[in-house]
Amino acid sequence: MLALQQIRERPDWVREGARRKGEGAPVDEILTLDAEARRIRSEVESARARQRAAGAEIRGAPTQEQHEELTALKRSIQEGDTRLNELDARLESLLLEVPNPPHESVPFGTTPDDNVVVRTWGEPRRFEFEPRSHLEIGEALGIFDFERAAKISGSRFAVLRGEGVRLQRALVACMLDIATREHGYTEIAPPYVVRRDAMVGTAQLPKFEDDAYHSDDDMFLIPTAEVPLTNLYRDEVLDTSQLPISLVGHTPCWRREAGAAGKDTRGYIRLHQFDKVEMVRFTTPERSLDELELLTRHAEAVLQRFGVMYRVMLMCSGDTGFAQWKKYDIEAWAPGMERFLEVSSCSVYADFQARRANIRFRAGADERLRFVHTLNGSGLAIPRTFVAVLETHQERDASVRVPDALRPYMGGVERLAPRA
C-alpha cells in the first residue's frame, strides 16, 4: 500500500496512477477522513498532555476539585479515541484498496495489444510436418488423463501419468538447480497454507479474495509461492549486508480463476492447481529496477536451456497489476497451439508490499529505517513450460526429444516414445 502521507502530498499522482491502470482509488474519501482524524488526534493529544501533567503533580490522592476536572478530561479523551478508532479503521481499509501507481517507464495502455515486445530469443521452429498440440502428443504418449482428473476434482484439474510426471519433475529439479547453483538463490520449502495477514501482506487480499481457495478456519491455499516467500521476512528489519536476498521455491499454486470462465478450458494451460518455481528478491530502492532486469534474465535463462523460443513483453499500465510497479511477462512459443503462452511474470513492487508486510532495512548505523523493495518472478510456471517443451521438441511420430539439459534429470532418457 501507499503511505497516507504520499496520498496527502501527491493526490494527483495517486489518482493518475490508478487511472493508468484502469482502476479507481478512493483518494477524496481518504483525504476527508484524514483531515478529520488529524484534527481529532491533535485535540486528544493535547488533552492527554494535560492529563499527564496533572497526574505527575498529584502523585497521591487528588483533591475533590482535581478529581472532577480529570474525570471530565478522561471522558472527552475517551470520546475522541472512539471516533479516532473508527476513522483509523476506515482509513486502513481504504488504503489497502489504493493501487500502486506504475513506474514512469511503463507505457500507457488498456489492452494486451498495448504491451511492448522488448526482445525475443530463438526462432519459432520450422516443421517438416504438421505439428501437433500437446494434447495430441500427450494422447500418443499416454501422459495426460483429464477425464479422470475431472471425475475426482472437476474441470481445470489435471492428472499426469508415468513419463509425463517424470518430465515434470525433471523440469522442476532443473529449474531449481539453475536458480540455486547458477544464480545464487537460496531454496526454500515453505508452507502451502497461509494466514490471512500473509495474503494481505503481498496484496492478494483484500481485493482478490474471490480468486483464492479459503478454508473454514480462515486459512488460504497459496496462489503462488510469492506469498509465503515474501512474507518470510514480515515485520523484520533486514541487514543491508544481507541484501539482495534471493529466494527460490517450488510449490503447487491454487487459483479459482473465477474471472476466466470459458477461457482456455482445454489443455494443460489454465488449471486450478499447478506447480511453479518462483523467485523472490528483496533489495534496496536504489537497486530495484536493475534487479527487475536481472530477475527477468534469470527466468529467461531457463527457457534458453530448454531450447524454447520466447519473447519478453513489457506490460502496459493496464496490464500492470494492482500491486505492481513494473512488470515483464515472458511468453513461450507453443508451435502446436500456434500461440504464445505466458510462462513467467517478473515484477517489481517498489515498497508497496514491504509497507503492507512491514519489511524494512537500515543502510547504516546512522541511517533511518526504510522499506525494502520486493520483486518476484516465475522461474517458471511448470504446466505451460511443459507444453512448450512438448510442442517444440516433438517429432513426426509424436515422440518428443528430451532437451539435453533435462536428460540428467530423466535418468538419461533421450526421447519420450508413443505407446505401442
Place this chain on the structure above:
RNA sequence: GGAGCGAUCGCCUAGUUGGUCGAGGGCGCCGCACUGGAAAUGCGGUAGACGGGGUCAACUCGUCUCGAGGGUUCGAAUCCCUCUCGCUCCGCCA
C-alpha cells in the same frame, strides 16, 4: 483434543504490593580514548510510529507503543476480560 506456562526496546533479560518506567542490566552495533595496528579495557551513544513547527535537511515540540483489542482507575508494563501467537507435558496421528 486436554493441562500448564509464557509474550518487555536488534537479541537476551529486570520490573507484577498501580504513580518518579518509554522502561534498568547484558549482548550486539556506533563514536571517542588507549594502540604501530588490533584485541582487551574505559567513557559516551544506540527503538519505532504518528502529528505539529522548521531553510522540509539537521533539529525541535507533543502523543502513542511493554503480543493485540477492550475494561477498571485521576493514573496500568504492573489489576480484570477477550483474542492471537509461542513453549512444555499428555492424548491422537503421517
